[in-house]
Amino acid sequence: MAELNLKRYTIAALMDNEAGVLSQIAHLFSRKGYNIETIAAGWTEDPQVTRLTIEIISDDARVKLLCNQLRKLVPIRSVKLLNDNAVRRELVLIKVKAENRDIRGEIIQIGNIFRASIIDITPETITLSLIGDETKTAAFEDLLKEFKIIELARTGIVAIERGTDTILN
Amino acid sequence: MKLKGAYILLECLREQGVDTIFGYPGGAILNVYDALYDYKDKFTHILTAHEQGAAHAADGYARSTGKTGVCFATSGPGATNLTTGIATAYMDSSPVVFITCNVNGNLIGKDSFQEIDITGISLPITKCNYLVRDVNKLAGIIREGFAIARSGRPGPVLIDIQKDVTAAECDYEFLPLEKHFEQGRLTRLADHPSVKSTEPNINDIKILADMINEAKRPLLICGGGVVRAKASSEFRELAAKIDAPVAITVMGGGAFPGGNDLKTGMIGMHGSQASNMACDACDLLLVVGSRLSDRVALDPASFASQAKIAQIDIDAAEIDKNVKTSHYIIGDAKKILASLLNLVNKASHDDWKKYVFSFKTETEYDDAEGGALTPKQILSAVEKILPKDIIVSTDVGQHQMWAIQHLKFSYPGQLITSGGFGTMGFGLGAAIGAQVGNPDKKVLHVAGDGSFRMNCNELATEEFYKLPIITLIFNNSTLGMVRQWQNLIYNKHFSYTTLDRGPDFVKLAQAYGLNGYRAANISELESALKDALASNKGSVIDCIIDIDEMVRPMVSGGAHISDFLLA
Numbered sequence: 001m002a003e004l005n006l007k008r009y010t011i012a013a014l015m016d017n018e019a020g021v022l023s024q025i026a027h028l029f030s031r032k033g034y035n036i037e038t039i040a041a042g043w044t045e046d047p048q049v050t051r052l053t054i055e056i057i058s059d060d061a062r063v064k065l066l067c068n069q070l071r072k073l074v075p076i077r078s079v080k081l082l083n084d085n086a087v088r089r090e091l092v093l094i095k096v097k098a099e100n101r102d103i104r105g106e107i108i109q110i111g112n113i114f115r116a117s118i119i120d121i122t123p124e125t126i127t128l129s130l131i132g133d134e135t136k137t138a139a140f141e142d143l144l145k146e147f148k149i150i151e152l153a154r155t156g157i158v159a160i161e162r163g164t165d166t167i168l169n
Numbered sequence: 170m171k172l173k174g175a176y177i178l179l180e181c182l183r184e185q186g187v188d189t190i191f192g193y194p195g196g197a198i199l200n201v202y203d204a205l206y207d208y209k210d211k212f213t214h215i216l217t218a219h220e221q222g223a224a225h226a227a228d229g230y231a232r233s234t235g236k237t238g239v240c241f242a243t244s245g246p247g248a249t250n251l252t253t254g255i256a257t258a259y260m261d262s263s264p265v266v267f268i269t270c271n272v273n274g275n276l277i278g279k280d281s282f283q284e285i286d287i288t289g290i291s292l293p294i295t296k297c298n299y300l301v302r303d304v305n306k307l308a309g310i311i312r313e314g315f316a317i318a319r320s321g322r323p324g325p326v327l328i329d330i331q332k333d334v335t336a337a338e339c340d341y342e343f344l345p346l347e348k349h350f351e352q353g354r355l356t357r358l359a360d361h362p363s364v365k366s367t368e369p370n371i372n373d374i375k376i377l378a379d380m381i382n383e384a385k386r387p388l389l390i391c392g393g394g395v396v397r398a399k400a401s402s403e404f405r406e407l408a409a410k411i412d413a414p415v416a417i418t419v420m421g422g423g424a425f426p427g428g429n430d431l432k433t434g435m436i437g438m439h440g441s442q443a444s445n446m447a448c449d450a451c452d453l454l455l456v457v458g459s460r461l462s463d464r465v466a467l468d469p470a471s472f473a474s475q476a477k478i479a480q481i482d483i484d485a486a487e488i489d490k491n492v493k494t495s496h497y498i499i500g501d502a503k504k505i506l507a508s509l510l511n512l513v514n515k516a517s518h519d520d521w522k523k524y525v526f527s528f529k530t531e532t533e534y535d536d537a538e539g540g541a542l543t544p545k546q547i548l549s550a551v552e553k554i555l556p557k558d559i560i561v562s563t564d565v566g567q568h569q570m571w572a573i574q575h576l577k578f579s580y581p582g583q584l585i586t587s588g589g590f591g592t593m594g595f596g597l598g599a600a601i602g603a604q605v606g607n608p609d610k611k612v613l614h615v616a617g618d619g620s621f622r623m624n625c626n627e628l629a630t631e632e633f634y635k636l637p638i639i640t641l642i643f644n645n646s647t648l649g650m651v652r653q654w655q656n657l658i659y660n661k662h663f664s665y666t667t668l669d670r671g672p673d674f675v676k677l678a679q680a681y682g683l684n685g686y687r688a689a690n691i692s693e694l695e696s697a698l699k700d701a702l703a704s705n706k707g708s709v710i711d712c713i714i715d716i717d718e719m720v721r722p723m724v725s726g727g728a729h730i731s732d733f734l735l736a
Contacts, residue, residue, distance in 0.1 A: 068486035
């Protein structure tokens with residue numbers, strides 16, 4: 001066996017915005033033996049086209065095979081393995097227990113440091129939203145664990161390359 | 170012109186030049202069959218005994234004619250009965266369009282009678298599939314489905330149509346095939362790899378030519394892609410010009426003539442000594458149209474370990490999938506080989522050939538005791554008595570390996586066998602499809618008793634349509650290939666492989682209205698073959714062979730290619 005050099009890869013794909021396409025793509029990953037770390041999909045500037053961002057942990061050879069498999073799917077219009085300096089972001093919503101003024105103050109302070117926004121506040125809870133890559137969101141989550149996280153939801157990473165590079169070149 | 174969906178479907182088949190359909194009707198597809206009643210003079214519909222038989226027949230038709238096969242089935246069990254046939258076509262890249270109908274749109278998702286999510290089920294075994302919910306999209310989807318099935322790397326496509334769509338009306342206009350990419354859905358796919366093969370890069374071809382010109386010990390592998398690309402004459406010319414031995418995969422059978430002096434025989438698990446030893450010793454291995462599956466590259470790490478490996482494939486996803494290559498070219502094998510031919514030097518590799526052909530290209534079998542039939546004798550009788558251009562379909566197991574090892578196929582499409590999926594019960598349906606598609610040729614169906622028993626219901630189809638197929642059963646009263654493994658690897662624990670049971674295949678054939686013969690020795694076999702041939706009627710010949718006959722040579726799964734378990 002060749003030595004495996006595992007790292008995180010970001011794959012972006014454009015596909016037809018039609019029923020069943022997402023399951024077709026997710027299915028390809030599972031039947032070829034890849035685990036999806038995050039997956040995010042939404043329509044683009046052209047409403048008939050959906051952009052998909054998938055992150056997986058793999059090695060160079062296997063990720064290349066996967067991209068070739070993806071390109072074969074009929075609803076797929078283009079596939080690109082994004083380079084390492086692509087802008088990668090996800091949105092995380094975190095609801096934290098905050099039952100007194102001190103705790104609320106502390107949570108708000110942490111939120112400010114991370115440039116998170118407070119989107120809901122009640123006498124018992126604060127809900128914050130944060131945008132960032134996984135390092136930033138993980139650090140934020142770690143700090144909030146000190147309080148009680150009641151609920152957490154994340155969108156999965158979306159990514160786009162810097163400069164004039166696009167998925168089509 | 171306003172037409173109902175069912176009629177649009179049939180008109181679209183006419184656009185494709187389809188004249189033959191294999192199928193089985195049912196409730197959900199009734200509107201289509203009702204329309205077919207009006208198209209009796211335009212389509213030949215072959216009604217099989219079971220949907221699986223129809224699927225294999227459409228596949229056999231496609232493989233033997235080079236056209237796209239078409240198969241109809243109804244919803245629910247009709248559709249699920251196709252699945253083994255779809256998977257068989259998928260694994261061997263055979264172009265078949267499967268049309269199923271589903272329940273009405275208002276019943277979808279309600280676990281209605283005979284409802285099944287066949288597009289979900291067939292997702293991993295089709296090149297693509299569709300559920301048609303809107304009659305306005307029907308024609309476009311059918312045109313797209315056919316284009317995808319036959320283009321690029323061919324494969325099966327499934328189109329599931331809601332029953333209400335087959336009854337609904339919309340405007341339809343006949344669109345000639347050559348205009349399909351100019352309007353409608355297909356325009357967006359014009360450059361998609363599912364319909365368009367990559368233009369081969371000329372520099373890559375030059376690099377490959379240099380590799381070939383430098384090689385001292387070249388070996389070619391002829392895979393199923395040579396058949397699908399109709400590239401056998403270019404392949405043959407290349408082999409002759411560079412004077413390289415040629416090993417053949419199961420799927421490559423027929424693409425390189427069995428009688429050619431450069432042929433080393435089959436390669437892999439049951440590959441010849443010459444093929445496997447050559448693979449181990451070559452300095453350049455040029456693989457054309459083969460994915461080098463685990464039955465060929467048994468141990469990918471040590472496969473052709475002294476060689477640079479170069480791969481030609483139409484499918485980019487096959488490159489480096491199983492075996493890492495030094496060089497590859499993506500594109501149509503016919504085009505690539507044609508330009509390669511102009512760039513390679515004429516060579517002769519006498520010492521290398523002397524080495525390779527010092528090993529056997531074909532297994533020698535001893536005669537059985539007491540004059541019983543041996544597999545080799547059966548196949549020699551076939552070559553002696555039956556026409557040289559006979560189409561051969563096989564089931565899966567020992568008989569399949571024996572047939573491919575010993576019969577000398579001379580043209581692509583002559584051998585029809587389930588190589589990738591290994592579908593027992595494939596052969597009879599496939600033979601029916603091949604005979605329907607090639608009425609002027611003889612068709613031989615080679616089977617084992619286990620495989621034959623699986624789908625012998627199709628003898629009814631063979632008889633009804635007066636198809637003069639000859640079925641040759643290698644009857645060893647066991648699942649021979651499994652028994653062989655049990656004999657060699659599983660301590661002779663013959664766990665549920667002995668088939669000591671009926672029916673009497675001779676009487677069975679007669680019950681279906683066909684000729685039935687039993688052959689326990691060579692003279693009985695020869696007279697049965699002559700009689701079957703002369704009668705021009707469907708025939709079953711039950712050949713009795715020893716229960717412990719083995720396929721030789723054999724290399725275990727995962728082992729080094731020249732590490733023969735059986736010589």
